[in-house]
Amino acid sequence: MVEIELDGKKVEVPPGSMVMHAAEKAGIYIPHFCYHKKLSIAANCRMCLVEVEKAPKALPACATPVTQGMVVRTKSKKALDAQQSVMEFLLINHPLDCPICDQGGECQLQDLAVGYGGGSSRFGEEKRVVAPKDIGPLVSTQEMTRCIHCTRCVRFGEEIAGVMELGMVNRGEYSEITTVKGDTLDSELSGNVIDLCPVGALTSKPFRYSARTWELSRRKSVSPHDSTGANLIVQVKNHRVMRVVPMENEAVNECWIADRDRFSYEALNSEERLHKPMIKQGGQWQEVDWQTALDFVVRGLKQVRDQHGAAGVGALVSPHSTLEELYLAAQLVRAMDSDNIDYRLRHAQFNPAEGVRWLGMPIAALQELQSVLVIGSNLRKDHPLFAHRVRQAAKRGCRVFAINAKVYDWAMPVTASVVAAQDWVQALADVAAAVAQAKGVTAPVAGNVNEEAQNIATTLLAGERKAVLLGNAAAHHAHAAQLLALAQWVAEQTGATVGYLTEAANTVGAQWVKAQPQAAGLNAAQMLSGGVKAAILLNTEPQFDSAFGEKGLAQAELVVTLSPFKANMECSNVLLPIAPFTETSGTFVNAEGRVQSFHAVVKPQGEARPAWKVLRVLANLLGLSGFEYESSQDVLSAAIGSGTEHVPAELLSNATKTVLQLPATTAADPVVASIYQLDGIVRRAASLQLTADARQAHEGGAAA
Numbered sequence: 180m181v182e183i184e185l186d187g188k189k190v191e192v193p194p195g196s197m198v199m200h201a202a203e204k205a206g207i208y209i210p211h212f213c214y215h216k217k218l219s220i221a222a223n224c225r226m227c228l229v230e231v232e233k234a235p236k237a238l239p240a241c242a243t244p245v246t247q248g249m250v251v252r253t254k255s256k257k258a259l260d261a262q263q264s265v266m267e268f269l270l271i272n273h274p275l276d277c278p279i280c281d282q283g284g285e286c287q288l289q290d291l292a293v294g295y296g297g298g299s300s301r302f303g304e305e306k307r308v309v310a311p312k313d314i315g316p317l318v319s320t321q322e323m324t325r326c327i328h329c330t331r332c333v334r335f336g337e338e339i340a341g342v343m344e345l346g347m348v349n350r351g352e353y354s355e356i357t358t359v360k361g362d363t364l365d366s367e368l369s370g371n372v373i374d375l376c377p378v379g380a381l382t383s384k385p386f387r388y389s390a391r392t393w394e395l396s397r398r399k400s401v402s403p404h405d406s407t408g409a410n411l412i413v414q415v416k417n418h419r420v421m422r423v424v425p426m427e428n429e430a431v432n433e434c435w436i437a438d439r440d441r442f443s444y445e446a447l448n449s450e451e452r453l454h455k456p457m458i459k460q461g462g463q464w465q466e467v468d469w470q471t472a473l474d475f476v477v478r479g480l481k482q483v484r485d486q487h488g489a490a491g492v493g494a495l496v497s498p499h500s501t502l503e504e505l506y507l508a509a510q511l512v513r514a515m516d517s518d519n520i521d522y523r524l525r526h527a528q529f530n531p532a533e534g535v536r537w538l539g540m541p542i543a544a545l546q547e548l549q550s551v552l553v554i555g556s557n558l559r560k561d562h563p564l565f566a567h568r569v570r571q572a573a574k575r576g577c578r579v580f581a582i583n584a585k586v587y588d589w590a591m592p593v594t595a596s597v598v599a600a601q602d603w604v605q606a607l608a609d610v611a612a613a614v615a616q617a618k619g620v621t622a623p624v625a626g627n628v629n630e631e632a633q634n635i636a637t638t639l640l641a642g643e644r645k646a647v648l649l650g651n652a653a654a655h656h657a658h659a660a661q662l663l664a665l666a667q668w669v670a671e672q673t674g675a676t677v678g679y680l681t682e683a684a685n686t687v688g689a690q691w692v693k694a695q696p697q698a699a700g701l702n703a704a705q706m707l708s709g710g711v712k713a714a715i716l717l718n719t720e721p722q723f724d725s726a727f728g729e730k731g732l733a734q735a736e737l738v739v740t741l742s743p744f745k746a747n748m749e750c751s752n753v754l755l756p757i758a759p760f761t762e763t764s765g766t767f768v769n770a771e772g773r774v775q776s777f778h779a780v781v782k783p784q785g786e787a788r789p790a791w792k793v794l795r796v797l798a799n800l801l802g803l804s805g806f807e808y809e810s811s812q813d814v815l816s817a818a819i820g821s822g823t824e825h826v827p828a829e830l831l832s833n834a835t836k837t838v839l840q841l842p843a844t845t846a847a848d849p850v851v852a853s854i855y856q857l858d859g860i861v862r863r864a865a866s867l868q869l870t871a872d873a874r875q876a877h878e879g880g881a882a883a
Contacts, residue, residue, distance in 0.1 A: 183249040198240040198251055199227060209253050210262055210291050212269075212377045213329035214241040217434065218338060224269070224329050226291065228261035229253045237261035259295075266295040269327050271302045272352065273378075280322065282379030284392035288327065309355050315363035316869035317370055317442060319384040326356055326380040332372040339435065340366040341559075341570050341590025356380070365871040366590075367563040367854060370441040374424060374434075383422065385445055385866045390414075390421045398780040399426055401767050402440040403499050403760040404857055406681040407542065407564045408769030409436045413444070413761060413780045420444045420761050420781060430543050431773065437563035438870075439854065439861050444761070446863035451744045453756040454785025464748065469786065476753055477800045479737035483713035484515060493519030493711035495703055496694050497718035498683035499858045500790065501765025502774075503811045505685065506692040506818035507794040508717050514803040518700025519711055522689040524725040525682070525850040527657040529702035534832025535690045536654075538770040539678025540646065546571040549642040550578045552610070552635055552669075553680075554662060555603055556650020559589045560854040560872065562680050565770075566591070580635045582606045584652070584848070594638070597631050602845045604658045607665040610635050614672050623668045623839040639673040646676045654679055657846035660837040667835055677833045681770045683858070688768035691826055692818050703727075709734040716740045717790065718757070720747055720859060726850045741790055744859055756787040759860060763789035764811040772826035776815065 180191040183201055190201045197220065202209045212224035222242035229240045232250035237258055240251075252258055270292065277283040309323040330347065333356065337343040344364050345356055358364070364372075372381050395414040402409040409432040414422040423444045425436040456472035457464045467475075483491045494512045496505055505522065512520045523529060545551075545568035558581075559566040570591040573579050581587070581596040582603050599606035605626070612626025613636035626632070639645055647666045656662055663677075670677035681687055689695070696702055701710045707727035714735050720742075721729040729750040732738050740751040743759040757763075762783040766776040783789070791811050798806035808814050815821075852858075853876035855867045867873060 181245045181247050183245050183247075183251060185251045186253055192245055194245075196245050198229060198231075198238075198243045198245060198249075201245055201251075202240060202253065207253060209240045210295060211241060212287060212327060213331060215331055215375065218331060218334045221330050221334065224327065225265045226262060226269070228258060228265060230255045230257040262295050263297070266292060267297055267301070270296060270300065272307045272324070273327070274306065274322070274324050276322070276325075280325070280379045281382045281387055282376070282392075286379055287377035288379075307352050312357055312361065313363070314358050315365065315369070315871075316866045317384055317438060318364050318373060319382045319387055320380070321387075322382070323355060323380050325378045327378050328354055328356065329377060330356075331375040331377070332356060332381060335372055335375055336366065339371070339567060339570075340368045341567075342366045344369070345372070363871060367438055367560060367872065368435060368567065370438045371425075371435050385442055386422045390416045395421060398778070400761065400777045400780055401684070401775045402436065403684045403767065404439050404443065404861060405437070405562050405564075406538075406683060406686055406770035407432055407437075407562065408684060408767055408773060408775050409440050409564060410775070411436065411440060415781055418781045420447050430541065431769070432564050435564060435567065439857070439864070439867060442866050443861045443864040445865050445867075446860045447743075447759055447761055449744075449863050449865070451863050452784055452787075453742060453745050453754055454787065456756060456786070457754040459752050464754075469788075472753055472755060473796060473800055476737070476739050476755075476797060479739075479752070480515070480713055480801065483736055487712045489516035490519065490701075491712035492517045493701055493706045493713070494521075494715040494717060495524060495706060495719055495721065496520065496522050496689070497524075497724070497858065498522045498686045498689045499860075500685060500718045501760070501763070501811075502685060502688040502692060502768060502818060503765050503814040504717060504790040504794065505689050505694040507791050507798075507806075507814060508715065509692055509694045510805070511794055511798050511803070512715075514798060514805065515801070518696050518698050519706060520694055520700065521696060521703035521706065522686070522694045524703045524707075524719060524721065525651075525655045525852070526659070526703065527655055527726070527846070527849060528659045529696075529704065530660045530837065532690065532693070532695060532697065533835055535687055535772070535826055535830045536679045536833055537681065537687050537772050537826070537831050539648075539676045539833055540771070542568065542769070542771050544644070545569055545646075548572045548577045548644050548646055550580075550638045550645040550675075552580045552582070552639065552647045552675075554582045554607060554647070554649050554666065555653030555656060555849070556581075556583070556648070556680055557587045557652075557851075558650065558680070559587065561651050561682075561851070563854075565680060578638050580638070595631055595634060597635075603653065603656065604661045604665065604842055606632075607662060607669070608841060611665055611669050611672075613637075614640065614669055618672060620672070623665065624841050636673075639669065639675055643674075645673065646670075646678060648678055648680050650680045651682045652849045652851045654682065655849035655851060657849070658842050660835065661839065661842060663833065663835050664837040664839050667833065668839065679770070679833065684767045684769070687770060687772055687826060688766070691768060691830065707731045711735060713737040714739070716742070716747055716751070718742060718859065721750075722747070723852070723856060723862065741793060742859065743787060744863060746859060755793055756785060757790040757793055758783040758787045762787065763791070765791070766815055768826060772831055774819070774824050774826070
């Protein structure tokens, strides 16, 4: 450790640290613009100039390495004069348009100008003007004249997103940040540049001019989309969600969020919201009151149970639902003596439950890996924040391998991609054979020791921190069990961790509360193929969420949709408006098994009600016992116990009893949702549907 004196305090920091790091540790604030703890050091704004004893000039704190015995003063006359001079230069060309700036009120330049700026400007010449460019539907450059060239956005693209979409062209006062070739910002993490920009040059295009920062209430929440469980700050005005930004959590999402976490809120205020219960009568939809709708559902469920038995009733539930909703749906179906409940709408193989499938490691451990084999995943688009972690590992030398149907651009160094169409089992069997040959053991199944397989095997056998990860396409694969069994064997032989990059916000939670058949119940495919006479659809749209679609539901006598949106209108008899994640309290369990609860941030729109309340009332009206819950916390306690912060270790398991054998035929394409089709909220977010990724999906191509 190196000890320095900072404003009279003794501070110890590791060798190689900068003065800025020492100041952060000591809790001393040094003004800055270009420095960011997650980005490389650029030292181009010069706002962090400090006095270092024996140095003739003030030095930038962000780029000055500490030395033993160094004496630094951050508030001396020399330091303050230097900082004030820098501020004067930064404001020379700034338009000073705080009253209309979207970032006014949360702007670093505005804050520091008050403390370090002069009362008037000595610059009387004409200010420069930078013409705006259209860089896509999410980020606005309408006020690039404000840019102070801190290059945070440029470094973010290169170092975090893995795609250098922005850069600086020209020199001197003609310098400007642009996409250079006139392209759009297409990274799935692009919205983070809005938070990074310290001056309001890059702003949120969907949010622009809709509210001032001091009008917004800030409330914590959790993302309902992929399995990262990103922590969010939802900003609200007049009971309306206006903006979503990241809440820092180093263990989960650090200080970043994906664009679908940031911009999907648009759907919450869309015209497709369902505000009142509706019943289809004579082929026409009619709005009714809650009592009428619930009575209709109860009569229909009782009639089906009486005429077809309890096995005629089933529920298809979305893993984007809260833990409380999934638990109550499962309890409701089982209280009616049925085991027909399933969250696995996109699966093609339905093996009996053998444990709660999960990531197999903490999320943060992904960036410490030395080697990783990813099977059946477009990692960058399926799990943007997991891809970011693996990208950081790859920059430090982690060797990344993939087995996929095609080569995807993951915006990171990939050592090798094995293109195996849908014959992934054979490709993984080849890896297993190479591992067996290297260790002198018997291979579990017949495989061909080719150069690609040998390269993967050699890498996995070396080093310490390694993983075999199964993606969404592997989980949905028709030979998913064989893929897991082979992955498990390879992991055991190489000392690697095996895990699933689980698909949805609550895939792990759905398994935990048994939202899938436990005995002889029908699975999702069987129910969607006409296996039930009464179907409850919770937060799901089979038309988009399953290869089987909704046609099989035409044979049902009753289809009840619980959704925040006007969904499943072709196949349903009843629509019950339920609250999305911003309008209800609930819990999500992310890929690492972390339990994260949240509260409603706004009141439900129209007559929408929290789904857990709707399910509880349905159970009460059906005369079922054990549904006397007064709050979502009561439901959570019944489901998992109180005070639980993680799925119990004894339940988490990626081990399998599947007998290893090569399938006789190759499988059809697994059902995998594109990045902006993952769930009902994302599908209805207008700006996300204008992105390049969404356009590619609509045109029938997979996002690269």
